[in-house]
Amino acid sequence: MRDTRCVLALVAVSVFAQDPVAKGIEEFHKGNYTAAQATLEQALKQDPGNQHARTFLALSRAATGGCDTAAKDLNEAYTSARNAELRRLAGLALAQCHMAHNRLDAALPIVMELEKQFPADADVLYEAAKLYMKGWNDVVFRMFQKTPASYRVNQISAEIFEIQGRYADAVAEYRKAIEKKPAAVNLHFRLARALLMESHAPEAMGEAQKEFEAELKLNPNDAVAEYEIGQILLAGNKPQDAAPRFERALELAPNFAEALLAVARLRSDAKRNDEAIGLIERAVRLEPENESAHYNLMLAYRNAGRSDDALREKAVIDKLERPPAGEFSEFLKKLGEKAPNQ
Amino acid sequence: MKRFAFLLALTAAGNAPEFPDFRNVAAQAGLVDSFPNGGSESKQYIVETTGSGVAFIDYNNDGLLDIFVLSGPGGTNRLYRNDGNGHFTDVTEETGLKSDGWSQGVCAGDFDNDGFTDLLVTSWGGLALYRNVGGRRFENVTIKAGLKQDRARYNTGCAFLDYDNDGRLDIFVANYVKFDFATTPKPGENPYCWYRDLAVNCGPRGLPFDHNILYHNNGDGTFTDVSDASGISKPSQSYCLGVLTGDFNEDGRTDIFVACDQTPSLLYINRGDGTFSEEGVLRGTAFDDNGKAMSGMGATSADYDGDGKPDIFRTNFSDERETLYHNRGGANFDDATISAGLARNTRWVGWGCGFFDFDNDGWKDLLLVNGHVFPEVDRLKIDIHYKDRAILYHNNGNGTFADISDRAGPGILERHASRGAAFGDYDNDGSVEILVNNQNEPPSLLKNAHRPAGNWVILKLEGVKSNRSAIGARVHLTVGGRTQIDEVRSGGSYLSQSDLRLHFGLGTATKIDQVEILWPSGIRQIVRNLNVGRVITLREPIE
Numbered sequence: 098m099r100d101t102r103c104v105l106a107l108v109a110v111s112v113f114a115q116d117p118v119a120k121g122i123e124e125f126h127k128g129n130y131t132a133a134q135a136t137l138e139q140a141l142k143q144d145p146g147n148q149h150a151r152t153f154l155a156l157s158r159a160a161t162g163g164c165d166t167a168a169k170d171l172n173e174a175y176t177s178a179r180n181a182e183l184r185r186l187a188g189l190a191l192a193q194c195h196m197a198h199n200r201l202d203a204a205l206p207i208v209m210e211l212e213k214q215f216p217a218d219a220d221v222l223y224e225a226a227k228l229y230m231k232g233w234n235d236v237v238f239r240m241f242q243k244t245p246a247s248y249r250v251n252q253i254s255a256e257i258f259e260i261q262g263r264y265a266d267a268v269a270e271y272r273k274a275i276e277k278k279p280a281a282v283n284l285h286f287r288l289a290r291a292l293l294m295e296s297h298a299p300e301a302m303g304e305a306q307k308e309f310e311a312e313l314k315l316n317p318n319d320a321v322a323e324y325e326i327g328q329i330l331l332a333g334n335k336p337q338d339a340a341p342r343f344e345r346a347l348e349l350a351p352n353f354a355e356a357l358l359a360v361a362r363l364r365s366d367a368k369r370n371d372e373a374i375g376l377i378e379r380a381v382r383l384e385p386e387n388e389s390a391h392y393n394l395m396l397a398y399r400n401a402g403r404s405d406d407a408l409r410e411k412a413v414i415d416k417l418e419r420p421p422a423g424e425f426s427e428f429l430k431k432l433g434e435k436a437p438n439q
Numbered sequence: 440m441k442r443f444a445f446l447l448a449l450t451a452a453g454n455a456p457e458f459p460d461f462r463n464v465a466a467q468a469g470l471v472d473s474f475p476n477g478g479s480e481s482k483q484y485i486v487e488t489t490g491s492g493v494a495f496i497d498y499n500n501d502g503l504l505d506i507f508v509l510s511g512p513g514g515t516n517r518l519y520r521n522d523g524n525g526h527f528t529d530v531t532e533e534t535g536l537k538s539d540g541w542s543q544g545v546c547a548g549d550f551d552n553d554g555f556t557d558l559l560v561t562s563w564g565g566l567a568l569y570r571n572v573g574g575r576r577f578e579n580v581t582i583k584a585g586l587k588q589d590r591a592r593y594n595t596g597c598a599f600l601d602y603d604n605d606g607r608l609d610i611f612v613a614n615y616v617k618f619d620f621a622t623t624p625k626p627g628e629n630p631y632c633w634y635r636d637l638a639v640n641c642g643p644r645g646l647p648f649d650h651n652i653l654y655h656n657n658g659d660g661t662f663t664d665v666s667d668a669s670g671i672s673k674p675s676q677s678y679c680l681g682v683l684t685g686d687f688n689e690d691g692r693t694d695i696f697v698a699c700d701q702t703p704s705l706l707y708i709n710r711g712d713g714t715f716s717e718e719g720v721l722r723g724t725a726f727d728d729n730g731k732a733m734s735g736m737g738a739t740s741a742d743y744d745g746d747g748k749p750d751i752f753r754t755n756f757s758d759e760r761e762t763l764y765h766n767r768g769g770a771n772f773d774d775a776t777i778s779a780g781l782a783r784n785t786r787w788v789g790w791g792c793g794f795f796d797f798d799n800d801g802w803k804d805l806l807l808v809n810g811h812v813f814p815e816v817d818r819l820k821i822d823i824h825y826k827d828r829a830i831l832y833h834n835n836g837n838g839t840f841a842d843i844s845d846r847a848g849p850g851i852l853e854r855h856a857s858r859g860a861a862f863g864d865y866d867n868d869g870s871v872e873i874l875v876n877n878q879n880e881p882p883s884l885l886k887n888a889h890r891p892a893g894n895w896v897i898l899k900l901e902g903v904k905s906n907r908s909a910i911g912a913r914v915h916l917t918v919g920g921r922t923q924i925d926e927v928r929s930g931g932s933y934l935s936q937s938d939l940r941l942h943f944g945l946g947t948a949t950k951i952d953q954v955e956i957l958w959p960s961g962i963r964q965i966v967r968n969l970n971v972g973r974v975i976t977l978r979e980p981i982e
Contacts, residue, residue: 262635297757297786297822332782334839362728392730396723399771411721414730418703419676 117143118150125157133157148174152183156190164194175207185215192224201232248277252284255291264295285312286322302329320350327359336366354380358393370401388417456833456843457798460889461850461873468884469527470519476511476858476878480814483626485642486563486618487511488812489595489680492544492859492934493791493876496556498534499574502974504865504938506874508882509542509560516542516560521865534576540564544859544934546682548599548608549907550656556908556939561594561612585654585661586610592649593618596682598930600693601906602669603713604959607656608906608929611671613679613697614649616642639813643678643700651679651697651705653715670707670714677702682930683738685749686913688770691961693911696724698735698753708770724751724764728774733759734788737860737933741794741803742924743779744838747915749924750775754789754807754933757823761789761807780839784830786823788812791860791933795871799893799944801923802834808875810856826854829875829885850885857883863938867974869895871942876935894945894971900927903979904960911959912979914941918948945971 121136137154140147155170167190174187188211195204208228211221240250255270271288274281289308292301306329309322316322327342343359350356357380364373374397380390395410465471477487491509498505503521510516516538519527531537541563547556555571566586569577581587588594593615599608623646627638631645650672654662666672681698688694692709696719699705703725707715719725726732734756740749748766755761760782765775776782787809794803809827817825831847832840844851855877864871870891875883896916900909909927916923925941945951951969958964958979969975 295821297784299783302783331777334777334780334782336778389729389731392726393728395721396773399721399723400767407721414720418732 118147118153121150121157122153125153125160130157130161134161148178148180149183152178152187156186159190159194164197168194181214185211185218185221189220189224192228196224196228196231201228201235204228205232246277248274248281248284251277252281252287255287259287259291259294264291267291268295280315282316283312285309285315286319289322289325299333302333305329318349320346320353320356323349324353324356324359352383354384354387354390357383358390361393361397365397365400370397373397374401386417388414391417456835456841456846457800457892458843458846458889459797459831459848459887459891461831461848461885462888463850463853463883464525464886465881465884468525469529470506470508470882470884472508472517472529473514473880474508474510474517474876474878474882475513478814479856479879481626482640482812482814484618484620484623485616485640485646486541486593488640489543489615490858490878490934491542491876492932492936493861493874493882494545494547494558494936495861495863495865495874495938496547496558496936497939498556498558498571498577500555501574502867504863506865506882506884507536507545507558507936508874508876509545509859509934510538511541511878512539515539525866535579536569536577538567543594544596544613544682544930545936546597546599546610546930547908547936547939548910548929550599550608550610551660552607552902552907554907559597559599559610559612561597561934563593563618564591566594566612580660583660585663591619594652595680596697596930596934598682598684598695598928599906599908599910600684600695600929601911601959602653602693602709602715603655604692604905604911604961605656605658606902606904606906606960607658608908608910609656610652610654610662611682611684611695611930612652612654613682614651615678615680615700617647617649618642634813634816635819637813637815637818639815643702646678648675648678650675665713668713670716674705674717677705679705680735681737681753681933683740683751684911684928684930685740685926686911687740687749687751687766689748689913691957691959693959694770696738696740696751698738699732700734700736700756701732703732704735704738704753706770718770722770723772723774727760727762728776733762735762736788736790737792737807739792739794739805739932740926740928743794743803743805743834743840745802745836745921745923747922747924749926752792752794752805754792757786757788757811760785761792775838778838780835780841781832784842787827787830789830790858791875791935793860793862793873793932793937795862795873796834796893796895796942796944797831797871797887797891798833799869799891799895799946800834800836801893801918801921801944801946802836804834805832805840806830806851806860806862806873808855808857808860810858810878814856824854826856828852828854829857848888850883853883855880855883859933859935861932861935861937863940864897864942867897869897869942869972891944894948895943896945896951896969896971897940897942897974898954899940899974899976900956901976901978902958902960903981904962905958905979908939909958909979910939913957915953915955915957916943916951917953917955918945918951920952940974 117140121133124133134157140150152174155167158167171187171191178184192204192207208225215221251270251274255267258267268291285308289305292305309326312322323346327339330339346356357376361373361376377394391413398407476490490511494507495504505521506519517531518536520530544561557571558569560567565588568581570580595615596613624641632641652666653669653671655665677699679697679699683696695707697705706719706724735753737754750766751764753762763776764772788811789807792807808829811825814825829851833843859876861874870887873885902909910929912927954966956964
């Protein structure tokens with residue numbers, strides 16, 4: 098609501114300092130909401146049909162907690178204003194009003210519509226993030242309040258700990274969840290992943306493998322669990338044991354790119370290079386942005402003596418590896434600095 | 440990977456590891472000075488994280504390796520003379536090597552072919568070329584040699600090499616980032632200044648790249664920067680640290696591998712016309728087997744599987760595997776980390792590393808030293824630590840390694856924030872010692888208290904038409920039908936210099952059938968029926 102750029106655009110409709118609408122808008126953007134309300138109310142008396150005056154009066158009222166009196170005009174501006182900037186400002190204010198009164202169901206469609214209309218707008222994305230976070234927080238709070246003994250509480254706690262990087266705590270919570278609900282799908286899988294994140298000790302791989310195996314008992318079609326077991330066996334220098342796990346993972350999920358690459362390596366080790374290349378080419382078709390797939394394809398072509406094809410893949414890798422524009426530019430060094438006018 | 444059953448009979452201990460007993464004898468040897476390198480509890484700037492290297496060199500030609508240790512500010516680089524009785528004496532002042540600043544790397548070579556080994560020290564700030572004056576003192580000839588840089592550069596790994604085989608040693612210097620204290624953000628100031636929710640020093644991501652440098656030796660004591668003309672400066676998207684030279688495609692010309700941090704590692708292939716082409720990606724040494732750039736720190740090379748081709752090992756960051764690149768011929772590499780059994784240690788930040796044969800069974804083993812870049816990591820109370828132990832792998836002689844760190848003696852298990860590591864037999868007893876730079880502590884000097892069963896030989900090569908240090912000379916040593924290879928190298932490991940002499944474990948062999956040397960000059964020399972258990976000097980023949 099305090100976006101200076103939009104102010105300038107709107108203020109441009111009236112360049113005269115004595116224009117009460119322009120003055121009111123300026124006061125609004127300076128944060129002088131009470132003064133803005135008085136000025137804009139005066140302006141509306143003179144010109145009751147002035148859309149800008151009406152909208153900015155509503156925005157000023159909403160900014161000072163007067164959501165109820167502002168709601169009608171905000172809603173009208175949000176749904177009907179021709180000016181996109183007015184729609185955006187009104188929509189944001191309306192959503193904030195609903196959120197302030199805990200009417201998340203009313204805020205949700207507005208935020209979703211704003212995201213559609215303004216997909217790269219920082220204010221819109223911020224309000225959306227705030228809304229979803231609030232919704233998530235409310236539900237989690239209710240879960241803890243209403244079903245404290247449920248395994249789901251342990252599961253969600255574990256997932257939160259994972260996000261926070263507290264893997265030991267996550268492991269403990271997953272274990273509690275499994276104790277309460279041994280047959281719940283995905284708990285063993287998540288526990289295995291948390292075990293691998295918690296510890297770098299080789300023993301952790303053994304523990305994780307057991308959990309992936311337990312997951313497979315519950316869901317024999319879990320291709321990712323099969324793949325992860327293959328990876329653990331490979332890291333443990335047991336390629337013979339790893340091979341059937343990768344084969345099975347691919348059988349279960351023929352479009353699983355990582356499994357395609359793993360099986361391609363098996364074929365390559367067995368000197369079945371054409372088959373290996375075919376599998377990696379399939380992975381590349383499935384995931385054209387997959388750097389690992391392109392890299393493996395480049396090496397497979399190189400090893401097969403297909404230099405031109407290898408160079409073509411290298412060109413793709415060079416493009417994919419390139420850091421995003423500006424990533425290393427000076428602006429990053431200045432992120433911590435204040436702008437000159439601050 | 441090719442294995443011949445009959446060769447196994449030639450090894451002293453077969454595949455069973457002969458456990459060493461490495462002990463840190465630094466204090467007894469007189470290495471008691473601490474070497475400051477930034478903060479120990481917290482580091483505000485990246486320059487505090489990368490130093491420093493060490494060197495084993497024989498500066499006075501008495502046949503005994505001396506020790507050179509680099510320091511950050513608040514200390515000085517120090518040279519210790521080997522007294523020949525297991526003790527070293529600090530000769531820094533009298534040899535003119537006192538210094539100040541952020542020393543990073545060291546490499547050695549006789550750039551003026553006067554028979555005395557010279558030193559190059561890299562720093563954040565600049566370079567220092569020290570000419571060895573008669574084995575008595577060092578003269579700083581940086582300015583005279585034309586090596587004064589026009590701005591403060593973050594120089595890291597270095598190596599003397601004769602890239603054009605003209606008999607004179609040139610210089611390669613890796614550069615890390617463009618860094619200065621005034622503009623670099625402070626911990627936590629941008630997304631690249633965080634590690635696991637800890638505000639830490641920023642970089643290298645987010646800091647500007649610099650480029651690597653090649654100086655050509657003009658033969659009159661001066662050097663010319665040929666970085667652009669040679670193509671060395673062309674790669675511009677890598678943060679470069681450890682430098683490893685070698686003739687990886689076996690065409691008689693020295694190539695350069697550079698371990699780079701969070702960015703593709705580089706492999707400069709020497710085209711033989713004074714230029715290099717960087718081909719790391721296509722040749723398989725830029726990434727891991729998933730095509731992901733690792734945080735490369737140090738690098739070393741050996742023919743670990745006995746197939747006659749030099750392979751490359753690189754140390755990386757925590758949550759990454761170290762990387763072993765197997766040379767399939769012609770400098771085309773495959774990532775052999777997993778198949779070699781090196782994929783299980785992922786909690787370490789590795790730095791100095793080296794292939795060396797601790798049990799003299801004829802198969803090069805592997806040691807790497809560790810220590811995190813962020814002291815702050817200790818606050819997390821996880822299994823990643825600022826100070827950590829080394830890792831010792833025994834070469835099983837079948838293309839795989841076994842981690843024997845827990846059974847290799849207390850020296851391996853000591854925890855330090857280690858960086859550079861150098862390898863050399865300082866008492867000429869056939870057992871290789873390891874010198875390690877530990878940040879803000881005295882260095883470690885790891886000596887095997889358990890005498891290896893296998894026989895050995897050390898070859899000291901002396902160039903005549905080739906550069907005097909014989910850097911770039913390739914040795915094929917044959918015992919009982921099996922041939923080992925090695926190459927004289929400057930630099931390597933992490934910003935460090937190992938013994939320029941070549942150590943070979945010989946197992947039970949009591950005679951060396953043949954030594955073939957391919958000198959950088961192109962001269963091929965064959966010597967037969969050499970005795971074992973000694974240091975042998977081999978001089979380049981005159982055609």
